[in-house]
Amino acid sequence: MTERAASPDRKILIAILIAVIGGTLAGGFLPSFSRSLAVFGEIFLNLLMMVVVPLVFFSMVTGITNLGDLREFGSIGKRTILYYLVTTSIAVAIGLIMVNLVRPGVGIYHGERRDGAAYSMDVNDPTRVTLSAPLSGTRPSGLRLRLLDQGVAGEIEGVRGREVRVKKWDPAMTPAPTGKGYEVLIARRHDLPGERKGALETLKEVIVGDAQSGREGLIPRNIANAMVRMDILPVIFFSILLGLAFSSLGRKAERAVEIFSLCNDAILKIVDWIMRYAPVGIFALVAERIGRAGGFQGFLPELLAIGKYAGTVTGGLLLHGLLVLPLLLYFIGRRSPWRYLSGSGAPLLNALSTASSSATLPVTIETAERAHGLKNRIAGFVLPLGATINMDGTALYEAVAAIFIAQAYGIQLGVVEQSIVAVTATLAAIGAAGIPEAGLVTMVIVLRAAGLPVEGIGLLLSIDWLLDRLRTTVNVWGDLVGAGIIGTLEERDGATSGE
Numbered sequence: 077m078t079e080r081a082a083s084p085d086r087k088i089l090i091a092i093l094i095a096v097i098g099g100t101l102a103g104g105f106l107p108s109f110s111r112s113l114a115v116f117g118e119i120f121l122n123l124l125m126m127v128v129v130p131l132v133f134f135s136m137v138t139g140i141t142n143l144g145d146l147r148e149f150g151s152i153g154k155r156t157i158l159y160y161l162v163t164t165s166i167a168v169a170i171g172l173i174m175v176n177l178v179r180p181g182v183g184i185y186h187g188e189r190r191d192g193a194a195y196s197m198d199v200n201d202p203t204r205v206t207l208s209a210p211l212s213g214t215r216p217s218g219l220r221l222r223l224l225d226q227g228v229a230g231e232i233e234g235v236r237g238r239e240v241r242v243k244k245w246d247p248a249m250t251p252a253p254t255g256k257g258y259e260v261l262i263a264r265r266h267d268l269p270g271e272r273k274g275a276l277e278t279l280k281e282v283i284v285g286d287a288q289s290g291r292e293g294l295i296p297r298n299i300a301n302a303m304v305r306m307d308i309l310p311v312i313f314f315s316i317l318l319g320l321a322f323s324s325l326g327r328k329a330e331r332a333v334e335i336f337s338l339c340n341d342a343i344l345k346i347v348d349w350i351m352r353y354a355p356v357g358i359f360a361l362v363a364e365r366i367g368r369a370g371g372f373q374g375f376l377p378e379l380l381a382i383g384k385y386a387g388t389v390t391g392g393l394l395l396h397g398l399l400v401l402p403l404l405l406y407f408i409g410r411r412s413p414w415r416y417l418s419g420s421g422a423p424l425l426n427a428l429s430t431a432s433s434s435a436t437l438p439v440t441i442e443t444a445e446r447a448h449g450l451k452n453r454i455a456g457f458v459l460p461l462g463a464t465i466n467m468d469g470t471a472l473y474e475a476v477a478a479i480f481i482a483q484a485y486g487i488q489l490g491v492v493e494q495s496i497v498a499v500t501a502t503l504a505a506i507g508a509a510g511i512p513e514a515g516l517v518t519m520v521i522v523l524r525a526a527g528l529p530v531e532g533i534g535l536l537l538s539i540d541w542l543l544d545r546l547r548t549t550v551n552v553w554g555d556l557v558g559a560g561i562i563g564t565l566e567e568r569d570g571a572t573s574g575e
């Protein structure tokens with residue numbers, strides 16, 4: 077691997093940092109201008125996604141063929157899985173403890189249905205409705221009012237006591253000024269994919285895929301399809317087999333191995349080039365997303381409405397990312413957490429701006445190998461696998477969100493139910509793909525398993541885009557720390573010869 081001078085990396089990192097701050101300000105204060113920048117962000121995302129599959133493929137095969145012997149593969153594999161399980165469990169435990177202590181869901185309004193209750197409308201302005209009772213509690217954004225007897229609904233724009241103002245009625249008409257029966261609904265994203273799946277079904281899908289949707293599982297039926305769909309797990313599986321096969325062919329395969337290794341270096345070179353564009357792309361991604369949320373004016377009220385929940389998730393993520401993982405890195409990985417963290421700036425900021433572990437993977441691998449000097453056989457194995465199944469941030473978020481919903485609906489959860497949440501939050505995190513808001517979709521698994529109302533997801537929607545970025549950053553940080561720890565342990569065992 078060629079060494080590079082530290083300064084270009086530092087320059088890019090500083091530029092990325094400025095891009096994140098500048099993008100936040102631009103999106104916050106100039107939302108409509110920022111929305112027009114979308115294409116620059118998309119170019120960056122496309123470039124990253126373009127190299128994910130070839131990078132996983134080449135780096136995994138190269139990593140495996142670089143192993144001294146098969147026992148080393150077993151040792152790395154075992155340590156990796158153990159690390160994933162331990163850290164994900166700690167993350168879930170932190171989430172559960174925090175949400176039970178803070179109780180952010182208590183007093184959150186979650187909608188109501190009053191079948192026979194009377195309502196009346198302002199005669200001059202039919203969008204002003206007086207209900208039979210005030211909407212009590214802290215209200216999340218995106219509420220809708222439905223008049224049951226007239227079959228019309230509208231998004232609630234403002235509430236004052238019993239008086240509710242809707243934006244407009246849908247279907248467009250002027251409803252009768254009085255009536256009986258209304259329902260207040262929390263926001264609902266329709267057609268959440270995978271909504272009907274339970275925990276076991278999702279786990280099965282992770283392993284063998286789903287013929288109906290074409291998703292390939294760990295053991296693929298069509299590796300080309302897996303590559304086309306960017307299903308990483310099957311690509312990893314196939315690459316491991318190919319690497320092992322090359323190794324078992326011995327000298328005959330030497331040239332092929334060399335070509336794979338060169339391809340790997342070439343792809344990393346492309347990643348290097350892409351990173352030069354990163355500041356522009358990241359600026360656009362951040363600005364566009366905040367702009368789409370309506371700028372500071374648009375999303376700060378939403379954030380405040382369920383601020384206690386957002387604070388609980390964020391606090392848990394900080395605790396896990398800045399205390400638990402660094403301690404593990406220090407005591408088991410024998411590395412300076414501060415140096416490791418500051419050297420990981422590029423992938424972490426990338427995760428923050430793309431909300432995707434998979435899109436960040438090229439940067440994560442590049443940083444692990446170049447900045448932290450990790451061997452390709454460690455980084456090339458632990459990181460791609462981690463980007464798909466090791467999601468500490470997502471697991472923590474799933475646990476907090478599920479209990480938050482239970483609290484909002486006034487449902488008491490005992491030890492058994494909380495344990496179900498813990499186990500399914502872990503499974504849901506494993507099942508979530510490394511793409512934006514995948515965790516929100518697999519949330520359904522947790523809610524169903526614990527018998528909680530699935531429509532409670534509506535309470536989380538308004539600021540999920542923001543929490544998604546934070547949890548993705550912790551997901552990627554967890555992978556990097558894992559690679560650092562496993563790298564040290566393998567080195568200690570003297571298994572590092574032969575690269």
Ligand code: ASP
Nearest residue numbers: 432433510511513514515
């Ligand atoms: N966006 C996250 C990731 O890529 C997954 C999630 O939605 O929690 O790691």
